[in-house]
Amino acid sequence: MSVALHPTIALLQNNSLTMVVQQEIERAILAGEHAPGAKLNEAALALQLGVSRGPVREAFRILDEAGLVRTEKNRGVFVRDIPPDEAAEIYELRAAMEELVGRQLARHMTGAQRSEAEALVQAMDVAVQAQDQHTYHQLNLRFHERLVEMAGNRKLAAIYRKLVKEIALIRRRQLASVGVLPVSASEHRDILHAIASGNPEHAGRVMFDHALDGKERNRPLLAQGTAADA
Numbered sequence: 001m002s003v004a005l006h007p008t009i010a011l012l013q014n015n016s017l018t019m020v021v022q023q024e025i026e027r028a029i030l031a032g033e034h035a036p037g038a039k040l041n042e043a044a045l046a047l048q049l050g051v052s053r054g055p056v057r058e059a060f061r062i063l064d065e066a067g068l069v070r071t072e073k074n075r076g077v078f079v080r081d082i083p084p085d086e087a088a089e090i091y092e093l094r095a096a097m098e099e100l101v102g103r104q105l106a107r108h109m110t111g112a113q114r115s116e117a118e119a120l121v122q123a124m125d126v127a128v129q130a131q132d133q134h135t136y137h138q139l140n141l142r143f144h145e146r147l148v149e150m151a152g153n154r155k156l157a158a159i160y161r162k163l164v165k166e167i168a169l170i171r172r173r174q175l176a177s178v179g180v181l182p183v184s185a186s187e188h189r190d191i192l193h194a195i196a197s198g199n200p201e202h203a204g205r206v207m208f209d210h211a212l213d214g215k216e217r218n219r220p221l222l223a224q225g226t227a228a229d230a
Contacts, residue, residue, distance in 0.1 A: 025059055095211035105147060141164065
């Protein structure tokens, strides 16, 4: 005979399960396992993850709010494909945030933080030599996320994570382009040197330019996406 769970415990269990399901679907989207524009099948995902459809449905709602999927009435849930004009706006906003981060870190980055950032850049160099795009992509995301966290502004960090998730698939395609990885790795070394200079204006400008360079490198891919949609 089964014993009914206390309502509070049942709620916590359900919320915990939804979080696990949401994190796994998000991981698969950001890893490129679900392409931009692809339809997500609620029943198939529930079967794959070994859960009922309720947590998957709730995970879809959370991912919709996060900007990773879009829900269309009577059609279903689809992985978001960021249109070119919106992607450009995200890159521009990210550039302004990166500039603020560069200025902050040039003023107060600690030795331990600098060592951590340098270790990430060194790992990125290894990934370039191995032509390991997947590892480089993950390290690239981690490098920028850590710099934002080191800046110490929690609200900025939360907004930044949302922006980065929205353009993660675009950045993955960008880094897969021939010759992009060495250029990107060189720019990350430049960022560290600029921060180490202790000049807030210089560090901010280098990080701002790095973000906008990513936008410019991405223009051909965005154009291809527009043509494909047409």
